[in-house]
Amino acid sequence: EKGGYDHFMLKEIYEQPQVIRDTFRGRLLSDQGLIKMAGIEDNLNKFTNAKRIIIVACGTSWHAAQVAEYMIEEFARIPVEVEYASEFRYRNPIINADDVVIAISQSGETADTLAAIKLAKEKGAFVFGVCNVVGSSISRETHAGAYTHAGPEIGVASTKAFTTQITVLALIALRLAKAKGTMSQSDYLRNLIELELIPEKVQEALLENDRILEIAHIYKDAPNCLFLGRGFNFPVALEGALKLKEISYIHAEGYPAAEMKHGPIALIDENMPVIVIAPQQNHYDKVVSNIQEIKARSGKIIALVSKGDEQVKNLADHIIEMPNSTEALTSIIATIPLQLLSYHVAVLRGTNVDQPRNLAKSVTVE
Numbered sequence: 001e002k003g004g005y006d007h008f009m010l011k012e013i014y015e016q017p018q019v020i021r022d023t024f025r026g027r028l029l030s031d032q033g034l035i036k037m038a039g040i041e042d043n044l045n046k047f048t049n050a051k052r053i054i055i056v057a058c059g060t061s062w063h064a065a066q067v068a069e070y071m072i073e074e075f076a077r078i079p080v081e082v083e084y085a086s087e088f089r090y091r092n093p094i095i096n097a098d099d100v101v102i103a104i105s106q107s108g109e110t111a112d113t114l115a116a117i118k119l120a121k122e123k124g125a126f127v128f129g130v131c132n133v134v135g136s137s138i139s140r141e142t143h144a145g146a147y148t149h150a151g152p153e154i155g156v157a158s159t160k161a162f163t164t165q166i167t168v169l170a171l172i173a174l175r176l177a178k179a180k181g182t183m184s185q186s187d188y189l190r191n192l193i194e195l196e197l198i199p200e201k202v203q204e205a206l207l208e209n210d211r212i213l214e215i216a217h218i219y220k221d222a223p224n225c226l227f228l229g230r231g232f233n234f235p236v237a238l239e240g241a242l243k244l245k246e247i248s249y250i251h252a253e254g255y256p257a258a259e260m261k262h263g264p265i266a267l268i269d270e271n272m273p274v275i276v277i278a279p280q281q282n283h284y285d286k287v288v289s290n291i292q293e294i295k296a297r298s299g300k301i302i303a304l305v306s307k308g309d310e311q312v313k314n315l316a317d318h319i320i321e322m323p324n325s326t327e328a329l330t331s332i333i334a335t336i337p338l339q340l341l342s343y344h345v346a347v348l349r350g351t352n353v354d355q356p357r358n359l360a361k362s363v364t365v366e
């Protein structure tokens with residue numbers, strides 16, 4: 001049932017090209033320049049008239065929500081707030097009838113997310129679900145929704161659910177951009193075409209597995225680890241850190257790269273591995289200077305770079321190459337090496353990768 005893989009997590013990491021394709025199949029019609037999702041089409045006015053969108057989720061799904069915030073605001077220019085469902089439900093939040101609430105959940109059973117949905121419904125908001133498990137409580141409790149097509153995710157550490165969530169959320173953001181006329185036609189089409197290429201680019205990113213295993217051997221005994229990224233890759237850094245802590249039990253933190261100098265840089269010494277997501281995009285030069293600051297304090301740099309990058313290669317202790325895409329969609333690609341890194345570190349440390357201690361696959365109690 002693990003399909004020849006040692007663990008479900010590894011199988012699920014390798015399934016990503018396929019399940020990302022399954023998730024946009026029939027919805028992304030790039031040759032016609034169209035995105036079709038029934039749950040969005042049927043409620044398009046609710047989204048286009050929304051004063052703001054509030055996204056509620058927990059854990060990895062909350063990280064997907066963070067990516068969605070950047071995508072929806074940039075593409076569709078609708079204000080977005082991302083909330084931990086557990087905080088949202090208990091803080092007497094302001095929710096209006098013209099708010100749209102999006103709830104993201106792999107299992108569709110997370111207690112706090114479910115409670116947040118009920119609260120939003122009581123206040124008259126339209127609630128849209130992004131779930132993986134068909135017929136789950138959250139998919140039933142929401143007014144409409146769009147499923148991810150990741151298939152069953154058995155490993156407690158979420159992998160393919162996350163990248164398919166970003167896929168669905170990218171489709172939504174692009175559909176809303178088209179409806180609102182907030183994106184140039186050429187940018188819109190470029191994102192459609194690039195989204196269609198994501199499965200093969202994820203496949204290419206997986207080819208770095210051997211190099212990542214070597215890096216895992218070097219750092220498997222590190223007590224701490226930092227993950228840095230900017231823009232769309234800031235939530236990817238958070239997700240990389242969560243993955244490492246939950247399955248390898250190494251203390252890890254994700255940060256926006258520029259926040260380093262507001263505190264975490266004090267942690268840097270020759271024993272601190274710092275994983276920096278540094279594709280050749282908008283913030284490239286800024287990330288390069290962040291890398292220089294870490295090097296100046298003897299930190300060990302593991303950099304995720306665009307294929308063929310030379311500048312970071314000369315600065316970093318290790319590089320992991322990945323293909324480029326649009327800035328938003330590179331977040332999907334950059335996730336892959338981080339999943340593999342935490343997987344290999346955990347295996348080398350001998351932890352129970354698929355069922356880490358103290359964790360459950362669905363958190364049905366608050």
Ligand code: M6R
Binds near residue numbers: 059110363
């Ligand atoms: O099923 P959900 O997406 O609602 O689950 C939310 C979190 O419990 C989940 O993402 C958790 O953080 C994972 N173990 C992360 O790998």
